[in-house]
Amino acid sequence: MNFFKRAFKYCIRQRTKNMILFCIMSVIAIFLILSVSILTSSKNASLNVKGDVTGKLQLTIDETGNYGSGTGSQNGMSYIYNGDKITSKLIEAISKVEGVVDYNSETKECYYGAAVNFKYFSASFGGGFTPYGDASGITCVLSSKKSEKFESGVYKLKAGRHIQPDDQYVALMSDVLAEYNNLKVGDKIKLYLPSPADSIVELEIVGIYEGAEGAQSETMFLDDIDANVLYSDFNPGNDEYDEPDEYLDLTIYVEDPVNIRNVYNRIMDLPEMQGKTLKLEMDNSEYEQIVNPLTQVQKVIKILIIVGIIVSIIVLTLILNIWIRNRKQEIAILIALGNSKKNIFGQFLCEVLGVAMFAFVAVGVLVTALRGVLNDIIVRLIGDETISFSLQISSVQMLFMCIAGSVILVIAVSIVTYSIMRHKLVELFSKTD
Numbered sequence: 001m002n003f004f005k006r007a008f009k010y011c012i013r014q015r016t017k018n019m020i021l022f023c024i025m026s027v028i029a030i031f032l033i034l035s036v037s038i039l040t041s042s043k044n045a046s047l048n049v050k051g052d053v054t055g056k057l058q059l060t061i062d063e064t065g066n067y068g069s070g071t072g073s074q075n076g077m078s079y080i081y082n083g084d085k086i087t088s089k090l091i092e093a094i095s096k097v098e099g100v101v102d103y104n105s106e107t108k109e110c111y112y113g114a115a116v117n118f119k120y121f122s123a124s125f126g127g128g129f130t131p132y133g134d135a136s137g138i139t140c141v142l143s144s145k146k147s148e149k150f151e152s153g154v155y156k157l158k159a160g161r162h163i164q165p166d167d168q169y170v171a172l173m174s175d176v177l178a179e180y181n182n183l184k185v186g187d188k189i190k191l192y193l194p195s196p197a198d199s200i201v202e203l204e205i206v207g208i209y210e211g212a213e214g215a216q217s218e219t220m221f222l223d224d225i226d227a228n229v230l231y232s233d234f235n236p237g238n239d240e241y242d243e244p245d246e247y248l249d250l251t252i253y254v255e256d257p258v259n260i261r262n263v264y265n266r267i268m269d270l271p272e273m274q275g276k277t278l279k280l281e282m283d284n285s286e287y288e289q290i291v292n293p294l295t296q297v298q299k300v301i302k303i304l305i306i307v308g309i310i311v312s313i314i315v316l317t318l319i320l321n322i323w324i325r326n327r328k329q330e331i332a333i334l335i336a337l338g339n340s341k342k343n344i345f346g347q348f349l350c351e352v353l354g355v356a357m358f359a360f361v362a363v364g365v366l367v368t369a370l371r372g373v374l375n376d377i378i379v380r381l382i383g384d385e386t387i388s389f390s391l392q393i394s395s396v397q398m399l400f401m402c403i404a405g406s407v408i409l410v411i412a413v414s415i416v417t418y419s420i421m422r423h424k425l426v427e428l429f430s431k432t433d
Helices: 003-013 015-052 088-095 175-180 235-240 257-268 285-325 328-336 341-369 371-382 395-421 425-430
Strands: 055-061 071-073 076-078 100-104 106-115 135-141 156-160 170-174 188-193 199-210 230-232 249-254 278-283
Touching: 015 285, 015 341, 015 395, 055 257, 088 100, 088 249, 106 235, 135 235, 170 175, 175 199, 188 235, 199 230, 199 235, 249 257, 257 278, 285 341, 285 395, 341 371, 341 395
Parallel strands: 135 230, 170 199
Antiparallel strands: 055 249, 055 278, 071 076, 100 249, 106 135, 106 188, 156 199, 170 230, 188 199
């Protein structure tokens, strides 16, 4: 009788042992397939983040050692920055660098404007600073979509479009201020710019945003009311106050945050950057904040896989050692009848692999059916809603489960079989009960 038939008949007789082995192998199989599936899914989630998050580079003036000696006045000492600023020519060169997808410069209270043909929400103090009443600070941007409050989600575009770098004399207005003045996208507003400009400029409303609060009873000054703040391009202030198109800072958005170092080097190598008193710094915090938890999960899972495999081998070795040692007499008789040790090893291996195959199939069906439930549990454990995690159960993971589980069994059976069959036949008979 060959060892396949012996293994089959033994499995038929030993149903209790087979059920115990089936349960043990099912637990091991569940651990293997879930661990490798989570590892693969977390890697895919990290790759997906690259498409959702952009890295940032911050270009600013270098203030260190670039101020004059200062001049005194009744208000104290004043210093003038005499270094380089960020010019439109430099911005144009940066925009053409490979990997750069967007940029923005934002200056709050870039210039002040009093309402000529509309009204601001009034505050507790003020009213006569200009011939048209108090002026409110205008926030200048190159790209309003990338401005601080729009990026953070505090403000959202409600109608129209955002301000773009090539816009001239346009504005964004809060929805409450637009409603207060019965204004809409496409309407034009006039602002009085105080001395030394002492002029009136006309801006077209290209967008209306929501999220700003209107007038409140405790507000003291007009420009402290969020809804009064207008977003504008830099041109009105620069033109009316005869200032050059220069900026103190520029936020540069990189398409691939993983590739941010290469983009940094390309910008630093631009001829327009050479010899300039400017600083370029990398800001990859948003990407790292999302990816780092996934990276930590991957490290933990890799360690768990290794530890889990070792523990599985140890547990199976101990259990199989007890079972097979009780079969010393059977082993001795089989050897006496001319069966080789390889033949006996094959029988033991077939016995456990036969049970394991049923466990692998059952676990594969169960995990696939419950993938949605398992995915929800893992997402809750991660606890970060910004991470788009989707548990993947593929044929590759199934194959890994079967191969890894089989290897664990082969190692465990090999250890136990060797520890018993290294004894001579006489020793085996003498050690049987």
